[in-house]
Amino acid sequence: QVVSHQHHETRIIVLQLYSNSNITMDAPPECSGHSHDHEHQGDDLGLSLRPQIDLPTVTCLNEEALNMGQAVLKLHEERLSAEPFLRSQEDDPELLLYIPFTEAVTVTSLAIRSVPPPQNDDVPVAPPRTIKLFTNRDDLDFETARELEPQAQLEALPPQHFVEGTIDYPLRPAGRFQNISSLTLFFPDNQERDDDVSTIITYVGLKGKGSRQKRMAVEAVYESQGMPKDHKVPEGEFGMHQGLSRESEFGD
DSSP, X not given: OHHHHHHHHHHHHHHHHHHHTTOOSOOOGGGTTOEEEOSOSOBTTBEEOGGGBOGGGOXXXXXXXXXXHHHTSOOGGGTTOOOXXXXXXXXXXXXXXXXXXXXXXXXXXXXXXXXXXXXXXXXXXXXXXXXXXXXXXXXXXXXXXXXXXXXXXXXXXXXXXXXXXXXXXXXXXXXXXXXXXXXXXXXXOBTTOOTTSEEEESEEEEEXXXXXXXXXXXXXXXXXXXXXXXXXXXXTXXXXXXXXXXXXXXXX
16 A cells, blocks of 8 residues: 555656646657647647748758758648758758748747658668757857757657657747747757768748738848938837848858
């Protein structure tokens, strides 16, 4: 009886820890800090933000083929599919995925999934390991992303941790991801920790909520000598940080 009582008391403590960590299922102790997404599109972490993603303007640096980054921002019901996938250039693990939104959004969680490519593919690959997140930056390149302090940094679990679905990583501090116009994901390495192994991703999902505050198109004006009074903008106007064209920012 004493042993049974001790076991029951321990279980209560563990479940309370999961509750504080936004765990949505009865999981083993190593699962703290994230939740497992099965079939539901919305939960306490929010709804899928895919409708708010400006897909035509999504870009990815160092992707093996054009628009691979766009392709892994799949519908929620397609998140377990192995193709299409995003893969970095051969012998280079880094990826820089820029995700703009059509309106101001609050992002509450990030989901990443990776499965092996077709068996006839002989390029060595591995799932991402480190994920650095930047908000409202449409001017990042690899050198800047390596040196700049991110809004958050995640350590992704290996895919065998939960093969039946995807893992939602809550984004904290939450205030850094409220009312943002874009999110950039920097993947500097992968689970192999080998610079000669490419990184592969088969799904990127975001949850949260939109604001219905549409992003405004901004026309850049270049002058030989600007006057401060000519460059005043309404306070808090959404999207006014974008001064350069996206083509010049990403070197296309």
